Amino acid sequence: MxxxxxxxxxxxxxxxxxxxxxxxxxxxxxxxxxxxxxxxxxxxxxxxxxxxxxxxxxxxxxxxxxxxxxxxxxxxxxxxxxxxxxxxxxxxxxxxxxxxxxxxxxxxxxxxxxxxxxxxxxxxxxxxxxxxxxxxxxxxxxxxxxxxxxxxxxxxxxxxxxxxxxxxxxxxxxxxVARILSTVVLGDGRFSDVVLDGPQNYANRQEFLAEQRRRLQPMLASASALQRESVATALAEAGVLSAEINRWVFANVGRMMVDQEFRKEFGIEESRTTWDWGRTVGHTGTADQFAGLTHLLETGAVHVGDRVALCGNGVGFSHGCAVVDIVDEPEWSADGQD
Incomplete structure (x- = not known):
């Protein structure tokens, strides 16, 4: 939207x-x-x-x-x-x-x-x-x-x-301090009941792994596609190219879980994310995106004219992106000078 x-x-x-x-x-x-x-x-x-x-x-x-x-x-x-x-x-x-x-x-x-x-x-x-x-x-x-x-x-x-x-x-x-340019939230509920069996229910390891792949591959393909679609659509509706996003805020998941192919596709370097802060906080669940935006604002890491993309995903499954435009300097900061 x-x-x-x-x-x-x-x-x-x-x-x-x-x-x-x-x-x-x-x-x-x-x-x-x-x-x-x-x-x-x-x-x-x-x-x-x-x-x-x-x-x-x-x-x-x-x-x-x-x-x-x-x-x-x-x-x-x-x-x-x-x-x-x-x-x-x-x-x-x-x-x-x-x-x-x-x-x-x-x-x-x-x-x-x-x-x-x-x-x-x-x-x-x-x-x-x-x-x-x-x-x-x-x-x-x-x-x-x-x-x-x-x-x-x-x-x-x-x-x-x-x-x-x-x-x-x-x-x-x-x-x-910031104007919301666009939001996109997409969902795919077909995989809510996917349950992974334990290896004890299969004759051998090969059968176990084959069944897990059969169950998981459609879910992972959907998640990957919707993540890309949510970001691409939010950028298009905001009238912004991915190269024009100054900072990206993702969930604070561990580095091993980062979809590097997705980031390469949109030209997102780690230095343009909030990982330097997120790695000291951990994954707060629902607060990562708002906390990341607040961190950028109160530390002066973004300025008037900068664009920030907030990206999220959740099991169930749901994927979202919001693009915001920084339009004013906040009168508050991380050191408590509100």
Whole structure:
């Protein structure tokens, strides 16, 4: 979708403390081969008693403060996550609304589209504001916390190093630090029920591997095609060439999981991504794209006239891309000078 007057007023993050991966390797919690292959330097770990929703509230409050938007002008609150936000019985979006906004009668919604949830929520909020009266704003907050016993951080996902963190954006019409040029979110639900059998169910290793290939190859082909289509379409709708994108923000997956052929096709060098930051954070689940954009803005890594592409994908399967144009210098920074 092409947008003409949807702006990011402000962004903010709330991350757990950084834990060095070398320490986890030394303690026997992290496989040294995976550590070397993925090249994470550290991962963000929240306090034991800190809820994922608390992280989202912290990020949302700071984004609102930075935005200068009156809380009463927030008419849509969207919460995004892929892990439990808090104890059973809590309605996450309403909790976020009450704790972070506090006033008004905004519609509070939750999006659960795994790691592409942030971009899905961005497109929904942009559509909402496009049809809304002037002066309305939207708040999107994402958060995830990966903690035992539900997840063993260093061993549960060999493709990522799961992190605890949150990010929030405030969207408005009229003005902001960045203008959303386009969003594209594509899905293919045919593979939601793909289940991999264990080798014990087959006569030999060859039969086992052949069956896994039969099940996985169509899914991987679809994922690869939709990733390319989402990016190509978002660029076309924004009227931007891939060479004109100054910075690319991807999910903070390990280096071994990067689709190098895709990046070669679009001419994306690692130096134009946020990996130098992402490798110190880990994969926060739903927050990577918003957190990456916020990092670029608050550290002064992008300037007026720069274009940034936010790219995501999630199991299920969903793929997305948003192209934004930096139109103003933020009055806030990573050192807390908001």
């Amino acid at each position: 092409r947008w003409s007057d949807i702006h990011v007023k402000a962004g903010a993050v709330a991350l757990g403390r950084r834990e060095d991966t070398a320490t986890a390797v030394a303690d026997g919690r992290y496989d040294p081969d995976y550590c070397a292959a993925h090249a994470y330097e550290s991962v963000c770990v929240a306090k034991d008693d800190e809820l994922a929703l608390d992280l989202a509230v912290d990020a949302a409050r700071r984004a609102l403060s930075r935005s200068g938007v009156d809380s009463a002008a927030i008419k849509l609150v969207v919460y995004v996550s892929s892990t439990p936000g808090g104890p059973d019985g809590i309605v996450p979006a309403s909790y976020l609304q009450g704790k972070a906004v506090g006033v008004g009668t905004a519609s509070a919604l939750e999006v659960r589209q795994t790691c592409n949830g942030g971009l899905a929520a961005l497109e929904l909020a942009a559509a909402y504001l496009s049809a809304a009266p002037a002066g309305w704003s939207a708040l999107i907050a994402t958060s995830d916390k990966h903690q035992l016993p539900g997840a063993e951080r260093y061993r549960s996902d060999p493709g990522n190093l799961d992190a605890d963190g949150a990010a929030a954006l405030v969207l408005s019409r009229g003005s902001g």
